[in-house]
Amino acid sequence: MFLNLEEVFRIMEQLADMTLRRLLDNEGFDLDPDLQEPSQITKRHLEARAQNEFFRAFFRLPRPEKLHTVMDCALWTPFSRCHTVGRMFTSDSYICFASKEDGCCNVILPLREVVSIEKMEDTSLLPNPIIISIRSKMAFQFIELKDRDDLVESLLIRLKQVHADHPVHYSTSQDDDMMSHVFHSTSMCSGHKFRDLEMISSQNSEEGEEEQSLQQHPQALKAVLEQSGSQSPDTRMSREQIKLRLWNDHFMEYGRTVCMFRTEKIRKLVAMGIPESLRGRLWLLFSDAVTDLASHPGYYGNLVEESMGKCCLVTEEIERDLHRSLPEHPAFQNETGIAALRRVLTAYAHRNPKIGYCQSMNILTSVLLLYAKEEEAFWLLVAVCERMLPDYFNHRVIGAQVDQSVFEELVKEHLPELAEHLNDPSALASISLSWFLTLFLSIMPLESAVNIVDCFFYDGIKAIFQLGLAVLDACAKDLCSSRDDGQALMVLSRFLDHIKNEDSPGPPVGSHHTFFSDDQEPYPVTDIADLIRDSYEKFGDQSVEQIERMRYRHRIRVLQGHEDTTKQNVLRVVNPEVSFLLEDLEELYDLFKREYMMSCYWEQSRPMASRHDPSRPYAEQYRIDTRQFAQLFQLVSPWTCGTHTAILAERTFRLLDDNMDNLIEFRAFVSCLDIMYNGEMNEKIKLLYKLHIPPALTENDRDSQSPLKNPLLSTSRPLIFGKSNGDAADYQKQLKQMIKDLAKEKDETETELPQMSQREFIQFCKTLYNMFREDPEENNLYQAIATVTTLLLQIGEVGHGGSSSGSCSQDSGEKPQASIPSLEQDSVFADTDPGTASQDAQTFPEEVEGNWTVSLEHILASLLTEQSLVNFFEKPLDIKSKLGNAKINQYSLKTFQMSSQSHPEIKQDSSLPRRVCHNKARTTKQVSWVVSP
Numbered sequence: 001m002f003l004n005l006e007e008v009f010r011i012m013e014q015l016a017d018m019t020l021r022r023l024l025d026n027e028g029f030d031l032d033p034d035l036q037e038p039s040q041i042t043k044r045h046l047e048a049r050a051q052n053e054f055f056r057a058f059f060r061l062p063r064p065e066k067l068h069t070v071m072d073c074a075l076w077t078p079f080s081r082c083h084t085v086g087r088m089f090t091s092d093s094y095i096c097f098a099s100k101e102d103g104c105c106n107v108i109l110p111l112r113e114v115v116s117i118e119k120m121e122d123t124s125l126l127p128n129p130i131i132i133s134i135r136s137k138m139a140f141q142f143i144e145l146k147d148r149d150d151l152v153e154s155l156l157i158r159l160k161q162v163h164a165d166h167p168v169h170y171s172t173s174q175d176d177d178m179m180s181h182v183f184h185s186t187s188m189c190s191g192h193k194f195r196d197l198e199m200i201s202s203q204n205s206e207e208g209e210e211e212q213s214l215q216q217h218p219q220a221l222k223a224v225l226e227q228s229g230s231q232s233p234d235t236r237m238s239r240e241q242i243k244l245r246l247w248n249d250h251f252m253e254y255g256r257t258v259c260m261f262r263t264e265k266i267r268k269l270v271a272m273g274i275p276e277s278l279r280g281r282l283w284l285l286f287s288d289a290v291t292d293l294a295s296h297p298g299y300y301g302n303l304v305e306e307s308m309g310k311c312c313l314v315t316e317e318i319e320r321d322l323h324r325s326l327p328e329h330p331a332f333q334n335e336t337g338i339a340a341l342r343r344v345l346t347a348y349a350h351r352n353p354k355i356g357y358c359q360s361m362n363i364l365t366s367v368l369l370l371y372a373k374e375e376e377a378f379w380l381l382v383a384v385c386e387r388m389l390p391d392y393f394n395h396r397v398i399g400a401q402v403d404q405s406v407f408e409e410l411v412k413e414h415l416p417e418l419a420e421h422l423n424d425p426s427a428l429a430s431i432s433l434s435w436f437l438t439l440f441l442s443i444m445p446l447e448s449a450v451n452i453v454d455c456f457f458y459d460g461i462k463a464i465f466q467l468g469l470a471v472l473d474a475c476a477k478d479l480c481s482s483r484d485d486g487q488a489l490m491v492l493s494r495f496l497d498h499i500k501n502e503d504s505p506g507p508p509v510g511s512h513h514t515f516f517s518d519d520q521e522p523y524p525v526t527d528i529a530d531l532i533r534d535s536y537e538k539f540g541d542q543s544v545e546q547i548e549r550m551r552y553r554h555r556i557r558v559l560q561g562h563e564d565t566t567k568q569n570v571l572r573v574v575n576p577e578v579s580f581l582l583e584d585l586e587e588l589y590d591l592f593k594r595e596y597m598m599s600c601y602w603e604q605s606r607p608m609a610s611r612h613d614p615s616r617p618y619a620e621q622y623r624i625d626t627r628q629f630a631q632l633f634q635l636v637s638p639w640t641c642g643t644h645t646a647i648l649a650e651r652t653f654r655l656l657d658d659n660m661d662n663l664i665e666f667r668a669f670v671s672c673l674d675i676m677y678n679g680e681m682n683e684k685i686k687l688l689y690k691l692h693i694p695p696a697l698t699e700n701d702r703d704s705q706s707p708l709k710n711p712l713l714s715t716s717r718p719l720i721f722g723k724s725n726g727d728a729a730d731y732q733k734q735l736k737q738m739i740k741d742l743a744k745e746k747d748e749t750e751t752e753l754p755q756m757s758q759r760e761f762i763q764f765c766k767t768l769y770n771m772f773r774e775d776p777e778e779n780n781l782y783q784a785i786a787t788v789t790t791l792l793l794q795i796g797e798v799g800h801g802g803s804s805s806g807s808c809s810q811d812s813g814e815k816p817q818a819s820i821p822s823l824e825q826d827s828v829f830a831d832t833d834p835g836t837a838s839q840d841a842q843t844f845p846e847e848v849e850g851n852w853t854v855s856l857e858h859i860l861a862s863l864l865t866e867q868s869l870v871n872f873f874e875k876p877l878d879i880k881s882k883l884g885n886a887k888i889n890q891y892s893l894k895t896f897q898m899s900s901q902s903h904p905e906i907k908q909d910s911s912l913p914r915r916v917c918h919n920k921a922r923t924t925k926q927v928s929w930v931v932s933p
Contacts, residue, residue: 014046017552020559055089058098058544059108060287060387060460065091069151073097076141077105077261079253083143090155093162095132097142102543106262109134110291111162113259117155119148136257166295216301220280221331221340222370239503243275258285262458270458271532273451273503280372286457287383293376300375304343307350314349314356318342321359325366329446332366340369344378348385355385358393360437367441367450388460392437398558400436403461404429405554406547407436407468414469414539418476427485431492435468436461444496447504448528455532462542463535470535471495474526499526569618574667579678580879585670587883588636592666594890595632596622623663629653631893632669635886638676638877641770648767651696673879681873682860686753689856692764693756701763755853758796764859765789777868784866791862796852 052067069090074083075097086099095114097107113134120129120141128148132140145151246269254261274282284290322338331337344365349356364384368377385392391399408428412419422428434442439456441449455463472479475495482488571585578585624632633649634640641648656668675687690696756764765785772781863869 011043011046013549013552013556014050015041016556018049020556054545054548055091055096056387057460057548059089059094059096059106060383061091061094062292062387063390065093067091068154071146071151073142073145075099075105075107076143079261079263088142088145090151090158092158095155097140103264103267107140107259108262108288109140109259110288111155111159112166112291112295113257114159117152117159119152134257134259136255136259138255138257138259140259216304216340216343216374220369220371220373221337222276240275243269243272243503244277247275247278258288258290260285267458267536270454271536272529273501274454276371279450279454280368280376283368283372283380283453283457284376287380287388289376289379289383292382293379300347300378303347303350303378307346308343310350315346318345318349318357318362321362325362326446329366329370331370337366337369340374340377341366344369344374344381347378348381351382352386355393358397360434360442361385361393363438363441367446367453371450388456389436396562397437398555398562400433401429401558402551402555403436403465404433405558406550407432407465409550409554410465410469410539410542411472415472415476418472418479421480422488424485427488430485431489432468435471436464439464440467440496443493444499445501447501448499451501451528451532460544462540462544462547465542465547466535466539467532469539470531473534473538474531494523495526498523499528499531501528503529566618566621570666573619574670577667578670578674580670580674584879584883587887588670588673588879589666591632591636591883591886591890592624592669593622595628596624598891599624599628619667620665623665624669625662626650626653629664629669631890632886635890635893636673636879636882638879638882639771641767642773644767644770647701648691651691651701654698655690655696677877677879681863681870684873685860685863686856688764688767689753689756689859692760692767693754697760697763753856755855756859758793758852758854761792761796761852761854772872775872777872780868781872784868788862788866788869791865792854792858793852795858795862796854 048067051070055061055067055070056063056065067089069088071088072085073088074085076082077084084099084105086097086105089096089098093111095109095111097105097109099105109132113136115133115135116131118131118133120126120131122128126141126143128145129141129143130145130148130152132142134140250266250269251260254263254266260266284293319342322342323332325341326332329337332341341362345357345362348361361381365377365381368380372380389399391397391402408419408425411422411428439449440452444452452463452467455467471492475491478491479488482491567586567589570589571582575582575585580588630646630649630653633652634645637645637649639645639648652672653664656664656672658668672687675683679687768785769782772778772785775781863873
C-alpha cells in the first residue's frame, strides 16, 4: 500500500530511472534478477533496490556488492568512550556502520580484514553483543543487535567464503610494536617507514620481467623526484611535519587501516591537506582500492603483459594524449613517467573495454602516479571510474552530465541571484563540466588541486559539488556584473588560476587552464585551505541520500534529452528522403522505438546491447529484428493481406536486410513504407516484384507448402477475347510487339532486375489477390487480375519462344471467348491436399517451369491495361488513421503475443476463425478466375 503522495512519487521516479537506464544507457547497467519480469515487480523489490543503491553510494563500494541485512545497533567508540547509535549494513564482502548523526562516525570492515566474529555474554548493560576482530589487532563491539544468532551465523559463512576465495598474505614487522602481523594491503606505519612497504604481488610481478616496457615502476613518481633532488625543501616543510604529527596522533586513536573510525575530526584533517608522504596510501584507504589491490595479486602485471604491444583505436588515442598529461610537471618530461602512464591506461582499457579510454582519464592517472605506485595507481583508477564516478567515463559521459544538471539545481537553491543572472544553463555547464571530469586538476594549479582530490577520495562527489558552489560564491559579484558568457569564463579562469597552496612543500606547478596569467594588475590570491573550509561550512549540508535523489530526477532528464537529440538528428537525415509529413514521421519513429523498447524489456532472451549502440550513427542506433518488424508491418503497412500479411512481412524484412545481420534500422523501415503510401504505381509494383524474387523469396519461405512446389498453371489455354461476328484476333502477335516496345523504352542506366520464374510469379499473384480482399472494388479487381495473370502466363512463353501457344482452332460460327478453368484445375491459390499432389503433377507438366519467365516490365505493362488495378495502386493513402490505431493497439498486440507464448492453447484457439476466413477466401479466389466476355 502507498500511504502518501511523496512515497508514490518516489516509486515512480525509481521506476522511470530504472527503465530509462536499462533501455537507453545499457553500457554498464545491470538489472537485479528480482526486477527482470515487469509483471512481478513489487514495492518490496523496489525498496530493496533503492536501499542497496544507497548503501553502495554511501560507502562507495563496488557495484556487484549486494546488501543482505540492515539493522539498528550501537558501536563502541573508544575515542568518545561510549556506544554510538547507528545502523549495521552487511553485504557479500563488507560489514559497515553509519551513525544516526550524520558524519559522527562511519566504519567500513572488509570481511577480508576480519579475523573472527564472536558472540559475547548478554547482559543488561551490553544486550546482544558481538565482537568483530580485525588483523591490525583492533576489535569492534556492537550491541543491541536483534536476531544476533542468525546474523553471526550468516556472517561466519560469508567470512569463510571470502577467505577461501582470497587467501591473505602476512608480513612480520619487528620495528612496530603495535602490529606484529601486518596485512600488506592495509598496513599503516609512521611516515619514515611508509614507503618501505611493498605488495607481495608487486614483487612477484617485477621478478623475471626483462623487457623495460613491461617493468612496473617500484615507487611513486613524486618520491623519485624527491630522491633525485629535483625538489628542494623550503620553510613550508615545517608545516608538513606538523601535519604528519597530527595524522600519526589520529592513527593512534582512530586506527590506521581501512577499518579506521571515520569521524568529523578526520574530515577536518583532510580539508587541511594530506601530507605528501601519506597522500597516496590514504587515497587507497579512503577509496577502499586497497582491498582490490590485496585481493588480486599479480592481476595488474598480467594485464600489462596481455595489453602492451597491441595496436587498436584505444591505444592510438592513449598515445596521442600521453604527452598532454601534465606536460609542465618534471615527472612527465621523461620516458619513466610516460611509460608508467601508458601501462596504466592501456591495462585499464584492456580490463574494461566498455569504458576503454576517455579523455581526462590521462590527467587523473598522471596525478595518481605522482603519489602512488604504479599498481596502486591502477586500482585507484578502477575505484574512480567504476565506483566513485559511475557512468562518467563512457561514450556519452552520462554520469558527468547528470551531475552537471544536479549542480545547476544546487546553484539555483544556494545561489539564486547568480542563477537568475546566468539564465542559460548550458553556459554554466560549458564552464563547470571540466571541474567534474578532472576533479579541478585541469583548471587549477596542481599543488592546490590535489587538496581537492584529497576531499574527493574521502567524501566522494559531494566534495566536488560543494567546492564548485564555493568557487561560484567567491566569484558571484564579478559574475553577476559580467556582460556575456565569455566575460564570465574569464572571471572564473582568473580566480581558479590564482588559487594557491601555502602549505605545499614543493615548487608551484602551473595548470592547463592558465589563460590569463599575464595580468597587468595583481589579482588577489586565494588559499585552497580557506576555499575548502568555506565549502564545508556553507555548502556541506548536502547528504549522500539527497544527492542520489537528485541524480534520480536529473538522470531521467538527461537521458530523455539524449533521446530527443537522437530523434531530431534521425528525422533531419530521413525527412528529405521521404514524402511523409514531419508529424507523421515523428509518430513512425516513436512506434519504431517503442517496438524495440518493448521487446528489450519484455523478452529477456533478446540481446539488448547488440541492437542499441550509442556509438553508431544516429539513424542506426535503434534496430529491430524480424519479429519486431512483423509487428510494425501489421500495424502500419497499407498492404495487409489477412493471414498472408506475416509472410509478406518476412519477405519485406529479408529485402531490407542488406547486410544480412537480421537487423534493420529506422531509415530502411520508413523508406519502404514511403513507397507503399506515397510511391508512384511503377515504384509500388517494383517493390512488390522485389518481394517475390530472391533474396526476399527463398526456398524455405513459410509459404513453401503451397502448390507452388508442385507443377503450376497450364499455359496451354488459348487467350482469345470475344470479337464481333467472328472477328477473332490472335493476341500473341500483339504481345510480341509489346515486348519489343518495352525493350526499346527501357532505361539502360537502371540496374536490371532478374526475371521472375513461374513459381515466383504465382506467389506474386497470390499476394495481389490477398491485397484486394475487403476492398470496395473487390470483384472488379479479382476479374482484372485474372485477366492480367492469364495474359502474363502467355507473355512468359512468348518472350522465350517456348512451348506451343496452345491456341485452339475455333469454328467460324462459334463465338470465341476466354477459356474458364475448372475449380478442380485452379489450385494455385487454394490449400494443397497431399492426396491430390500426384494427380496435379500429371495434370501440369513440370517442364513448363523450366522455360517460363517474365520481367518487371511485362508485369507493369500488363497491369496498366486494367483501369481498376491502376486505380487501386494510384489511389491516395492516408497513414494518420493507421498511426492512430497503431498507438492504441501496439501494447495490446504485444500483450496478446506474450500470453500466446505462455499459454499455447490461446494461440490454437485463435487460429479457428482464420481457417473459416481462409475457406471463404479460397472460394472467392476460384470464382475470380472467371473472365466476363
